[in-house]
Amino acid sequence: MDRGEYGTLAAQLEVGYTPFVAMLAPRGDRYVIENLFQGYVERGVLNQALFDLTRNDTGGNSSDVDVGLDRVELAESGGGIEYFTVTNQGDEEADLSGFTMQVQDPDTGEVDDSGGGVQISDAVRLAPGEQASIGSDADVVDADGREVAGVFSDGDSLTLRAGDQVALLDNGGAVVDTISI
Numbered sequence: 001m002d003r004g005e006y007g008t009l010a011a012q013l014e015v016g017y018t019p020f021v022a023m024l025a026p027r028g029d030r031y032v033i034e035n036l037f038q039g040y041v042e043r044g045v046l047n048q049a050l051f052d053l054t055r056n057d058t059g060g061n062s063s064d065v066d067v068g069l070d071r072v073e074l075a076e077s078g079g080g081i082e083y084f085t086v087t088n089q090g091d092e093e094a095d096l097s098g099f100t101m102q103v104q105d106p107d108t109g110e111v112d113d114s115g116g117g118v119q120i121s122d123a124v125r126l127a128p129g130e131q132a133s134i135g136s137d138a139d140v141v142d143a144d145g146r147e148v149a150g151v152f153s154d155g156d157s158l159t160l161r162a163g164d165q166v167a168l169l170d171n172g173g174a175v176v177d178t179i180s181i
Contacts, residue, residue, distance in 0.1 A: 021046065023053050066090030069168045069177040070131065072101075073143065074160060081118060081152075081160065083135035083142055086168070086177075088126035096124040096134070096150070098171030103164060104178055111167050111175065122150030 013022055016038060023035040035049045071085040084101065088094040102117035104110070120134055133140075135148035142148065160166065160181050168176045 023049060025053060064174075065094050065170050065176055067094050067096070067126070067168070067176050069166075069179045071143070072160075072166060072179055072181055074181065075136070081136060083133045083140050083148055085131060085133045085142060086126070087131040088128055091128055093128070094126045096120050096126065097122070099176070100169045101152070101166050102169065103160070104167040104175075105165075111169065118152040118154050120150060121153045124150035
């Protein structure tokens with residue numbers, strides 16, 4: 001909504017009668033309506049709809065940058081990250097400078113910064129549709145045989161194991177994408 005439009009959501013959605021529940025999900029740079037409920041709805045129905053909404057892939061839930069986290073490769077020992085691969089899914093160039101990766105609680109969606117994290121320390125820019133890997137060292141080669149486009153710091157501070165979920169955050173701290181290891 002634009003400034004001064006607070007309270008007009010019902011009119012914008014053409015609500016016929018109340019109560020009315022609209023469940024919105026982020027998709028890139030906009031929100032889409034996932035579910036609409038008019039009139040009285042049983043609590044269990046709403047609970048299930050909310051649960052289903054949290055389990056949907058919302059394509060990066062809060063960042064203006066449309067980058068997908070494609071792969072996270074762990075180091076052979078220690079549980080640190082060897083490299084991770086991202087793809088620019090947007091229509092504009094994406095600058096990954098200052099992006100971080102941290103553990104995310106899969107149940108609550110909360111990012112846990114107490115366990116450390118990695119930060120992209122190089123200037124990595126991706127054109128629309130371009131894919132690149134960012135590694136723990138400049139000599140790392142990804143699974144496709146390509147040298148990494150940049151490096152991240154603090155790779156040893158983030159220890160992961162199979163089943164963990166990590167989030168890629170933009171330089172403002174907004175979640176760009178998540179992936180399970």
